[in-house]
Amino acid sequence: MAGAVGSNHPLNATPQQQLQQHQQQRPNLAIAAAPSTGEQPIPYNWQATKTTVKERFTFMFNNEILSDVHFIVGKGIQTQRIPAHKFVLSVGSAVFYAMFNGGMATQSAEVELPDVEPAAFLALLRFLYSDEVQIGPETVMTTLYTAKKYAVPALESACVEFLKRNLSSDNAFMLLTQARLFDEPQLAALCLESIDKNTSEALSAEGFTDIDLETLCVVLERDTLGIKECKLFTAVVRWANAECHRQQMSPTPENKRLVLGHALKLIRFPLMSVEEFASGAAQSGILTDREVVSLFLHFTVNPKPTVEFPDNPRCCLTGKEQTIQRFLGIETRWGYSGTSDRIRFTVNRRIFVVGFGLFGSIHGPADYQVNIQIIHAEGGTILGQYDTGFSSDGSDSTFRVMFKEPIEITPNISYIACATLKGPDSHYGAKGMRKVVHESPNGGKVVFQFTYAAGNNNGTSVEDGQIPEIIFFT
Structure with a gap:
């Protein structure tokens, strides 16, 4: 019959037979399809080895197969030529969609990206082709920049989460600068919180002296830094010295003041003791003679004259106020004759002491005057x-007596808690504990070790006496 199909016609063959016949008819297909760049031949029927769309698109990542655009990424000897596919990029990024399909779409087969790092661009493409996030400490910031540049928020979020997980006092200032540069307020807030909690360590890190002036001002404006103002001033002078070198200026006191600009007015000199001010800032040469004199007057005379520097305390306290009680019992009749009650102590972790709990009168209502010290x-x-x-x-x-400012207590260093009372006989503590372990609400234990404070002591010891409570924050 005319038009009949024979048994050997390809349409009567099974799919497997058709594939074999097709391969026999095109024995050199794999070689013919290979790119002319000297790369490895493309395997014939590679599609059959990929069972999902994701696997097929992942195979196309950084692959010349069907590529219709190339990116010249980076500059200088680091430049890489990376193949890509307009369709995949347009589906994953509004920026790429506009680049290839908008009214001003490029017709060029090559796109130059000198401001993008090759490793970061490959991380972006890998994500667009496969949903895989491949970032590390060395590439996360450049990948974040690239994800923002090409409007890929999912990869941007992955970079920010990576940074959050790896945030520490050593890199907090570096990450804060980057977070502000890339407009990542959530990351910036976490960096500032880390700086608040570990201010001394963060200021000692190399990244601190590399920050810009605006970031320095943001930090100095904070009320929550956990550091004494004299130490903060020392760190700021280090920054000014580094900034002078960056601007190729001699690090003279005059030039340090110049590069600090408005930042100098954010240092709270009135929070220093007169001794700290006299031995440090007053001799730095950074302050004018008029400023030094006005600050000395502020420290030494009443009423205090106004100064040009803020004097509101830096409240470096976070979490809840905590109190430890060092006595198990209470007795009566502890007298006072002008001598201080003292107890020596150490702690196992950094805390901020804000006050003491003291015993009061055994003779009914009474008022006490007291000087407290650490x-x-x-x-x-x-x-x-x-x-x-x-x-x-x-x-x-017990009755609370509080310091004007929190006092930083460093681990494994001996301190003396001191209280000099004027008033009638009081209750006192008995059955004292040499070691008190306190469970902190924000995790971890605070371990206090108490020992006798020799010297001019009104009688307080580990076993009995005054200062039954230490009030603190972690």
Whole structure:
């Protein structure tokens, strides 16, 4: 019959037979399809080895197969020529869609990207082709930049999450600068929080002196830095020295003041003790003679004259206020004759002491005047003190007396808690504990070790006496 199809016609063959006949008819297909760039031949029927769309698109990543655009990425000897596919890029990025399909679409087969790092661009393409995130410490910032440039928010979020997981006091300032540059407010807030909690360590890191002036001002404006103002000033002088070198200026006091600009007015010199100011900032040459004189007057006379620098405390306290009680019992009749009650202590982690709990009168309601201090046990330096008072109701409760500013306590260093009371006989603590372990609400334990403070002591010891409570934040 005319038009009949024979049994050997390809249409009567099974799919497997058709494929074999097709391969026999095109024995050199794999070689013919190979690109002319000297690369490996493209395997024939590679599609059959990929069971999902994701596998097929992943195979196309950084592959010359069907590529219809090439990117010349980077500059200088680092330049790479990377193949890509307009369709895949347009589906994954509005920027690429406009580049290839918009009214001003490029007709060029090559697109130059000198501002993008090759590794970051490959990370972007890998994500667009396969949903795979491949970033590391060395490439995360450039990949974040590239993800923002080409409007790929999912990859951008992955970069930010990576940075959050790897945030530490050592890199907080570097990441803060990048977060501000890339307009990542959530990451910037986490960096600032890390700086608040570990201010000394963050300021000691190499990245601190590399920040720009605007970022420095953002940090100095904060009320939550956990550091003494004299140490903060020392770090700022280090930054000014580095900035002078960057601007190829001699690091003279005059030039340091010049590069600091408005940042100098953000340092809270009134928070320093007169001794700290006299031995540090007053001799730095950065302040004018008029500023030095006005600050000395602020420290030494009453009423205090106004100064050009802020004096509101830096509240470096986070979380909840915590209190440890070092006595198990309470007794009566502890007298006062002008001598200080003292107890020596160490802690296992960094804390900020804000005050003490003290015992009050055994004779009914009474008022007390008290000077409280924290003293560095080895050098005898007074780290903080305050003259205050409290009213006792006659009960055996403790009564709070608070320092004007929090006092930083460093792990494994001996300190002396000191209270000099003026008032009637009071209750006192008994059955004292040499070691008190306190579970912190934000995780971890604070371990206090108490020992006798020798010297001019009104009698307080580990076993009994005053200063039953230490009030602190972690």
